[in-house]
Amino acid sequence: MLIEKQSLPPTNNWSEAEERAVVRKLDLLIMPLLIAGFFVLQLDRGNIGNALTDFFLAEVGITQLQFNIGNQLLSLGIVLLELPSNLILYRVGPQKWISCQIICWGLVATFQAFIKGKGVGVYYATRLLLGLLEAGFIPAGLYTLTQWYKRNETSRRFTAFFLGNMTASAASGLIAYGILQMRGTAGLSGWQWMFLIEGIITILVGIVFILLMPHSPTNPSNILRHSYFTSREIHIITHRVAIDNPTEGPKHKYVRWVDLKAAFSRWYVYPQLTVSFCCIAIISPLGTYQPSIIASYGYDRLQANALSSVGNWIVIVLNLSFGWIADKTQRRGGLIFLAAVLSFAFCLATRQLVTSTNRDLKYGILTCTTLWGSVAHPLNGSWLAVNIRNPAERSITMALLIMTANAAGLAGAQIFQAHDAPLYRTGFTVILTLASTALPGRRKRRKK
8 A cells, every 4th residue: 555654543534334335345346356357267277177077188189197297387387477476466556467367368278279189298388378377366366355455354355255266166067067068069079168168258357357446445446547436435445454554554666675585584474384285285186186086986977077066165155154253253273273174084084985885975075075175275365464464575475375375286286196096095195194284284373
């Protein structure tokens, strides 16, 4: 924000009703745009798992190992540009930068439809490029929310933001179930139609984002210079966040070296990064291979895509509940620990059931295994954000968090190997080890 501390009134000079009205207006404007952006990001990132059930490997001309390497390249691209992307965001603002990102990765996602028969080189190039262009979106969204909302409002908004991710994960299986049945239409495979349709949706979201997203709290107008707020509402928007965090001070135009140094020097960040690494290293490969694993239990390939969505709908309810409790109680650490314990319990159960012939039991436990990392990660992000007051440090730390998450995706992409299929004994042992590592990672950071 561009407000100097000295210019702030000692207390607010507006009513609670006025502030609630402003927050409702923000929720109707900011949240849908960010959620839609996250929805299409996850759709374009994760639909490759649905493509697996539609003969993707054979038709592109790659092996399962090469498929995994391609997913690692996507994560590598995100890790490489995550921090630079957020430095640019800090300079130019979310209105321009995020919308540019969405449109660019949407173009790449769309043209993935034309890699049929092109082989491993083109496949690698598209996955790496997709990762490079997606880099920075998630921490950019988290940082943007901290500029518009007070600290005791962030957990619910962070959770709502991640609803875009979770809804896409939940809907992708159902969408794939419908689109993959278009195989043969206009001579295209089902997975080609899926990339085309979902990529075009992404481009449309990017266009809407750039048209509607307000520039900043001090200048809440869109690219067409239409202001969504009255001068009184702008006064409330800018001052309420600054009063909520009086130690923040003025925002600088650029991220300074001292901010970078301070962000990397906070010891308590690293246990939390460990928790997120373990959570994402579990749910990332499970998200990619879940339709294939479910199909290996004896369900047909289209049915497996639909069944893979069930857990993600449950995650939405769990995240809304945990986010609401976190904001009400301000006890985020305990909730993260609970999620980590439950993650470990279900990972253990999944590993023990690899040789079971009860497909419904295996499916139910596998579904529960995918839930808890998706609950812990957004809570972890909000916990970090509320404890870091300086906006530049917060931007850097959010980038570090998402870099860690994508490094986890990089590591997790090779957990499920062709030689380990279809039971994946080794893969589920690795997942159990990661779940156990998250427990001490959380215990090292007990301070609220």
